[in-house]
Amino acid sequence: MPVLAEADLRLDAGPLDYALLAVYFVFVLGIGFLARRSVSSSLDFLLSGRSLPAWVTGLAFISANLGAIELLGMAANGAQYGMATVHYYWIGAIPAMVFLGLVMMPFYYGSKVRSVPEFLRRRFGTGAHLVNAISFAVAQVLIAGVNLYALAFLLNLMLGWPIPLSVVIAAVIVLAYTTLGGLSAAIYNEVLQFFVIIAALTPLTVVGLHKVGGWQGLVDKVTAGPGGAEQLSAWPATELTGIANPVLSVIGIVLGLGFVLSFGYWTTNFAEVQRALSAKSMSAAKRTPIIGAFPKAFIPFVIIIPGIIAAIVVPELAALKAGDGSSGIVYNNALPALIGELLPNGMLGVAITGLLASFMAGVAANVSSFNTVFTYDLWQSYVRKDRPDGYYLKVGRYATVGGIVIAVGTAFLAAGYGNIMDYIQALFSFFNAPLFATFILGMFWKRMSAAAGWSGLVAGTLAAVAVFVLAETGVLDLPGQGASFIGAGAAFVVDIVVSVAVTSVTRPVPASQLTGLVYGLTPKADRAHESTGENAGWYRSPALLGGLVIALTVVLNIVFG
């Protein structure tokens, strides 16, 4: 991932901007210290003691995903492809989030597992568990490193800070609050970060729209620009998919992005699901991803619209879009370049803080899910069983330190070999691709055997790798996002075929072990949520909220389609 090229992006940040940034760090560390008071067991540290209200876990749910690559990457897509980028939100996130809340959460939260891999261990035993726990743990620390490096690179461009210094400072701050306050500190900071990002991006969008002459001005300028009027409508997104036929392009978006990729990511990625598992009740857990879906529907307006505006307002980007890349700017610079172009000292400081906050929260989400999987799924399951809880609390803290140290190492490695980041991200999309197939079969098909659990995962991962290799070597010619859509699709299909085939020749898991884990063997009462007390009221009904946000997304698609 060539995050940012060597264009001149230096911002003239003044003392006021640094002061606002410093204030934020004081709050971030303060939250770490305050959250420490509530940590007295490993469950407090690694899962917030299952005590958080739904609005907190819901905002943390989307905030954990609102990291560096997301923020810069989606603004970049906006600058390059225009409105079609909204599919990453409206098609590529919201349906999966509602599905997670309504269909899968009853089994995740109801079975009281402490992590996503732990669900696999109880459903399929050791094989599938080891495959998933190890690949997830390794993925999270390496991705944390990629995030750290991206953060340092941006700070270097914008403020001139040396890259090693930024890596170490950011790592120390994240380390401080996550080892002190554990998941609660990470989640509280994610919520704070969410508001800081919105507070930074909303004024940027307002000034940007003012600059181009309001909404109508934006429409006129994009229509007259190199992208043309089709960049103003979300469908059929032929440019984004690289599929020329509009009908096939729509099918590619809905099936590839909307179904296989997004369901795999949002419903089985523990860094996300962990936020819901820390909720204080079944009702709050179900509502977590659904509450997150509401702001998720509107976030494109303050990320993608500024991206589109940047391609008009920032001269170097406008030149790049017209085909002249001699300034060295790349689309990933869109957001920082627009910030530098439009915001005066003061708001500039808030915007820098927002970008930094987003990077750090991304790292914290990786690390806080890594330490849980390491402690419960690897250490407690295979290395040292049956110790007192205080022992595992200590292991959790050491795992946090170890995870960050590895992440710093990865960041320096990425600094030396830029394209390592590409391969790390490709590697982890392989592990993610088949997971959804195994989960959905495992949750709804009680006959599925333990051997099918691990063999399906392994075969699906291999299928994704095979498609990747074929695309890299040019045997398969797939432009744009096509290769990742097809790879994920192949992983999904192969996982299902292998799971069904292996199940037919192996013994099923005894039904007595599957209560709470599989539909049909779980009493309805165990899947239901309380609707009295603080869970009362129609506006707290997960199904109603889920229906509302889907309806909202349909309306948005019609208006901006």
Added chain:
Amino acid sequence: MARKAGLFDLRLVIALLFGVYGIVLTVVGLGFTSSDDLAKADGLNINLWSGVGMVVLAVLFAVWNFARPVVVPDGDS
């Protein structure tokens, strides 16, 4: 006896941060905005408007915090 969660309610933390940001930006917007700053943001006094917006956000969270305090049940429940 149940007690209130006290100082460390996330809503209060959010109110404090945006209270500080909002007041600083409002003051900067009112008193320390040069014509260069204005020109950069296309004639909008964006510090002032953002500052006012953040103060409003801070007040909303503070009101929510004091109107519906979190009650912590005693003991390990």
